[in-house]
Amino acid sequence: MAYADQKMSSRKLSAIVAVAILHVLLAYALVSGLAVRVAQAVQEDLTVFDVEDEPPPPEEELPPPPPDVPIPPPPVVVTPPPPVVIARPTVAPRPPAPPPPAPPPPAPPPPPPSQAQAAQPRGNPGRWVTTNDYPSSSLRNEEQGSASFRLTIGTNGRVTNCTITSSTGYSRLDNETCRQLTRRARFRAALDDAGNPTTGTYSSTIRWEIPN
Numbered sequence: 001m002a003y004a005d006q007k008m009s010s011r012k013l014s015a016i017v018a019v020a021i022l023h024v025l026l027a028y029a030l031v032s033g034l035a036v037r038v039a040q041a042v043q044e045d046l047t048v049f050d051v052e053d054e055p056p057p058p059e060e061e062l063p064p065p066p067p068d069v070p071i072p073p074p075p076v077v078v079t080p081p082p083p084v085v086i087a088r089p090t091v092a093p094r095p096p097a098p099p100p101p102a103p104p105p106p107a108p109p110p111p112p113p114s115q116a117q118a119a120q121p122r123g124n125p126g127r128w129v130t131t132n133d134y135p136s137s138s139l140r141n142e143e144q145g146s147a148s149f150r151l152t153i154g155t156n157g158r159v160t161n162c163t164i165t166s167s168t169g170y171s172r173l174d175n176e177t178c179r180q181l182t183r184r185a186r187f188r189a190a191l192d193d194a195g196n197p198t199t200g201t202y203s204s205t206i207r208w209e210i211p212n
Contacts (some may be wrong), residue, residue: 005126015056025053114193119200129180131211137171137211143170147177148205155197165203173208181206 138144145168152161162178192199 010023012033026065034120072079092144115191116193117191119157119190119202120158121202122188125204128184129177129206131209133176133180134208134210136177138170138172138176138208142210143168143173143211144171144208145173146205149177149181149201150201150203151181151185153187153189153198153200153202158187159185159187160199166205168208177206177208 135143144168147164147168149158149164150163150165152163154160158181162181164174164178167174168177185202187200187202189197192198
């Protein structure tokens with residue numbers, strides 16, 4: 001529309017300019033004394049025509065406006081909630097169970113029965129010392145009394161030592177007691193736990209009494 005108006009105005013302007021030029025020429029011819037000639041020339045050559053405005057070009061049909069397209073709403077951005085951290089109590093590991101107690105060691109086998117045995121007199125101990133063994137001086141002095149003794153017995157069953165543990169009060173009777181016992185007393189030797197012969201002891205008492 002604006003382009004058509006601009007084209008029509010240019011043509012009008014050209015016509016007006018041409019008319020103005022003719023008027024100027026005519027005025028010049030009148031002033032210079034050539035009015036008649038110019039008038040004749042103008043009348044002969046000038047053709048007056050009406051300048052008609054060109055019809056405006058048909059209006060261009062504008063394309064129909066695009067149908068209204070609904071604008072989709074912007075996508076809804078769903079922000080997930082922050083993860084909830086649940087603090088769990090720290091559970092200390094249980095200590096390992098104590099190992100089961102070791103079984104008690106087996107009982108040692110019972111020891112073999114002991115074979116220990118004290119020294120045993122052989123024969124009749126009452127015959128080891130008799131009134132026939134009374135020292136003559138002790139008879140004259142009427143010495144009498146009881147003598148307690150302890151004998152050490154060797155592994156061969158013989159007396160190796162004699163000790164008076166309770167005196168008669170008379171050294172002659174005490175000495176005679178040990179002398180006769182060492183000569184006459186015989187024993188079965190003592191035995192240890194394994195049944196082997198070992199040193200033993202024997203204790204007793206002798207009564208010295210003057211016969212009637």
